[in-house]
Amino acid sequence: MPPRTTARRTPGVLASALAITRKDLLIEFRSRSVILSAVAFAVLAITIFFFAWDPTAVASVDLAPGVLWVIFTFSGLLGLHRSFGVEQPTRAIDALLAAPVGREAIYLGKLLANLGFVIVVQAISLPAVALLYNVPIGGYVLPLIGVVLLASIGLVAVGTLFSSMVVSTRLAELLLPLLALPFFVPVILPAAQATARLMNGRPVVEVSGYISILGAFDIVFLVVCTLLYPYTLEQ
Amino acid sequence: MTLAPAAEFSVTATDLVRSFGSRRAVNGVSLSLSAGDCLALFGPNGAGKTTLLRMLGGLLRPTSGQATIEGVALPGGVELRARVGLVSHQTMLYDALTARENVEFAARMYGVADVRQASQRVLQRLGAESFADLRVQSLSRGMQQRVSVARAIVHEPSLLLADEPFTGLDAGGASALTRMLADLRDSGATIIIVTHNLDEALALCTAAAIMREGRFVRLDRTPIPARDEYTALYRELSVDAS
Numbered sequence: 001m002p003p004r005t006t007a008r009r010t011p012g013v014l015a016s017a018l019a020i021t022r023k024d025l026l027i028e029f030r031s032r033s034v035i036l037s038a039v040a041f042a043v044l045a046i047t048i049f050f051f052a053w054d055p056t057a058v059a060s061v062d063l064a065p066g067v068l069w070v071i072f073t074f075s076g077l078l079g080l081h082r083s084f085g086v087e088q089p090t091r092a093i094d095a096l097l098a099a100p101v102g103r104e105a106i107y108l109g110k111l112l113a114n115l116g117f118v119i120v121v122q123a124i125s126l127p128a129v130a131l132l133y134n135v136p137i138g139g140y141v142l143p144l145i146g147v148v149l150l151a152s153i154g155l156v157a158v159g160t161l162f163s164s165m166v167v168s169t170r171l172a173e174l175l176l177p178l179l180a181l182p183f184f185v186p187v188i189l190p191a192a193q194a195t196a197r198l199m200n201g202r203p204v205v206e207v208s209g210y211i212s213i214l215g216a217f218d219i220v221f222l223v224v225c226t227l228l229y230p231y232t233l234e235q
Numbered sequence: 236m237t238l239a240p241a242a243e244f245s246v247t248a249t250d251l252v253r254s255f256g257s258r259r260a261v262n263g264v265s266l267s268l269s270a271g272d273c274l275a276l277f278g279p280n281g282a283g284k285t286t287l288l289r290m291l292g293g294l295l296r297p298t299s300g301q302a303t304i305e306g307v308a309l310p311g312g313v314e315l316r317a318r319v320g321l322v323s324h325q326t327m328l329y330d331a332l333t334a335r336e337n338v339e340f341a342a343r344m345y346g347v348a349d350v351r352q353a354s355q356r357v358l359q360r361l362g363a364e365s366f367a368d369l370r371v372q373s374l375s376r377g378m379q380q381r382v383s384v385a386r387a388i389v390h391e392p393s394l395l396l397a398d399e400p401f402t403g404l405d406a407g408g409a410s411a412l413t414r415m416l417a418d419l420r421d422s423g424a425t426i427i428i429v430t431h432n433l434d435e436a437l438a439l440c441t442a443a444a445i446m447r448e449g450r451f452v453r454l455d456r457t458p459i460p461a462r463d464e465y466t467a468l469y470r471e472l473s474v475d476a477s
Contacts, residue, residue, distance in 0.1 A: 008390055010313050011346035019343040023329070023336075030331040030370075086329070095327035095386065098292050099344035100317035 013108065016101035020109025025116055027086055034082040035120060038075040042125045045071050050132050060133040065195040067133070069188055071125050072118070072148070073155070073181075079117040080159035081176050083110050084167035103230035107160065114156045114163075122148055140198045143207065147198070150214040151191035157221040158183045165232045187217050244303075245270045245425040246291065246394055251300035252449075253286050260286040262449030263300070268442070270393070273416070273426040275436035278446035279473045284429040287446070288396045291427065292319050305393050317345060320392035320424075324402030326383040330372035334363055334382040337371060338389050345390035357385045361415055377408030384415055388424075395419060397428040401435055409435050433469065437462055445472045 011019075028035055049067045053060075087093035096106055126148070130137045137144055159180050166175040194210035246268040253261040261283040268274055276284045289295040290309060291302060293316045302309040304318050321327070328337045338354040347353045358367045363381045371379055380400065387395060397416065401409045413435045420426050420439070430436045437443065442456040443465065452472050459465060 008317070008348060009346045010317060011344065016344060019340065023332070023340050026336070027329055027331045090327055090330070091323065091325040092327045092329055094294065094323065094325075095321060095341065096344070097294055098316055098319065098321045099341070100313035100346065101344055102313065 010100050011105075013102050013105045016099075016105035017109035017112060020096075020106060021112040021116070024083070024086065024110065024113035028082075028113075028117065034079050035117065038078045038117075038121045039124055041078065042071045042075045042121055043128065045074070046125065046128050046132055053133075060135055061199040061201075062196070064129055064133045064135045065192050065199055068126065068129050068195060069192045071129070072122060072152070073184060073188060075121045075125070076114075076118045076152070076155055076159065077177055077180065079114055079121070080156070080163045080180070081173060083114050083160060083163045085163075085172070088167060097233065103233065104226050107164070107226055107229035110164070111156055111160045114160050115152060118152050118156055119149075122152065135199055137199070139201075140204065143204045143211075144195065144198050147191055147194045147207065147211060147214065150211065150218055151187050153218045154187035154214065154221050155184055157218065157225045158187075161225040161229055161232065164229060183221075187214065187221075190214050190217075244268060245272070246302070246304055246427070248291070248302040249300055251287070251290060251302055252298045253283075253290055253295060254298045259298075259449050261290065261297075264446075264449070264451060266444075266451070266454075268425050268427070270423050270425055271420060272442060273420045273428065273440045275440035275443045276427060276429045276446055277431070277433065277436070277443065277469055277473065282446040282473070283449040284446050285398055286449075288398050288427060288429055291394070292316070292321050292396050317390070318393045320387035320390070320395045322384055322387045322395065322397040322400045324399040326371070326379045328371045328379060328383055328386065331370060333368050333370050334358065334374065334378075334385070335367040337382060338367075338385050341386040342389045347390050353389055354385075357389045358382075360418075361385045362411075376403050377405065377411065380404060380408065380412060381415070384412070388419060391424075393424060395424050395426045397426065397430075399430055400428065401430055401432040413439050433462065433466055437465060445469055447473055 046067065053063055084093065087096065162176055162180045166172040166179065169175055190210040190213040194207040197207050244267040248264055248266050251261055251264045252259060264287055278284050286295065290297050291304065293311055296310045304315050307315045307318065309315065335354060335358065338358060339350050342350040342353050358364050361381050361384055363385055366374060366378055371382060400412060404412060409432065416426060417439055428436055428440065437459060440459065443459050444451045445453040453468065460468065
């Protein structure tokens with residue numbers, strides 16, 4: 001071999017993960033294929049719930065948390081399905097797997113991109129729900145954002161793993177929610193409870209237990225899913 | 236079977252086996268290649284060519300047997316994958332990104348120190364500079380394949396694995412790709428190319444093998460029989476047999 005003209009060193013996990021995140025977000029920014037459908041779904045769902053709502057029977061602060069988490073969950077699934085789907089048409093996933101990066105870097109890169117996608121949809125949905133259902137969130141917006149972010153990390157951690165598992169199957173769009181939703185439950189339950197209490201004007205200290213549960217699930221899901229991801233790949 | 240007489244091999248494989256359930260897709264392949272060798276692999280569909288390539292690329296674990304790439308044993312992990320480039324009939328490119336963005340992304344994945352400079356250099360080398368800033372989805376099949384090769388060699392791999400790279404290319408595109416691969420071979424890289432295109436592959440290779448049912452049923456090194464003779468051999472050993 002002639003002397004190599006290109007210096008190289010094995011990229012670190014974080015650098016590789018961030019490169020994958022940047023690439024995925026750039027592709028989504030260019031195509032806007034999923035973000036638009038997720039936002040359209042969110043707006044439509046908020047509107048449907050609003051017109052089905054009887055304000056004399058259910059108070060807005062009791063309905064809004066449920067509406068919010070239904071939207072977050074299902075709009076998130078749209079993005080999660082796309083996560084590894086973008087690698088399939090030209091088998092770009094083979095190039096990714098052939099690169100000298102740890103499998104965990106691929107998982108973390110996808111996870112961060114999915115988290116970015118979910119946060120964008122939430123940033124649109126949360127004010128929309130607050131506005132339409134007349135729920136003033138100004139007094140507890142920071143703890144509410146904290147709850148939403150913690151829950152999103154757990155949802156995306158599990159969803160990214162399952163997205164990788166089902167992407168090459170013929171029934172991927174059906175299998176992803178079927179597999180992921182049962183694992184979403186331990187995250188959505190405390191998140192919805194914490195959101196309901198905050199919207200009902202309860203003190204932040206009353207939701208600290210739920211925040212701890214969410215934090216614990218995040219750690220467990222992140223560690224377990226990162227360790228399991230390499231086993232989802234064809235070897 | 237040994238191809239290279241030299242003691243120092245770039246690629247070696249000994250009794251390499253890969254099974255899927257009870258079926259042996261690759262069934263005891265042995266080979267040795269030196270730097271600058273180009274092995275053309277022919278054979279009917281299902282002969283195990285792609286499986287062999289995927290094992291050498293670190294994408295599949297061998298069921299048994301050993302192989303090394305520049306002394307790194309399979310499956311080898313990141314150390315092995317850093318030495319290999321992969322080209323396929325599928326471009327493995329992102330349509331929404333430009334040619335340059337695709338190549339730069341690959342350079343980052345391989346830890347290339349100066350991503351921009353390396354990408355620019357390889358795009359220039361493959362004559363892709365004029366359309367480097369166009370999105371891949373707007374490029375012709377031949378242009379896309381050129382970018383795909385650029386993506387695969389931006390880190391200057393020691394071994395290039397090409398799985399049916401001529402598929403979908405017209406005669407001009409196939410000739411251009413042959414020239415690119417010959418240039419790469421002459422620069423010292425080892426190439427293994429899986430193809431049904433005998434004309435292009437025989438013009439390029441320093442060794443040729445015919446695979447059937449997971450095994451090499453014939454292996455030649457330079458001088459490889461003339462095209463007509465080899466075509467007849469190929470037909471006899473693979474097409475008729477299948």
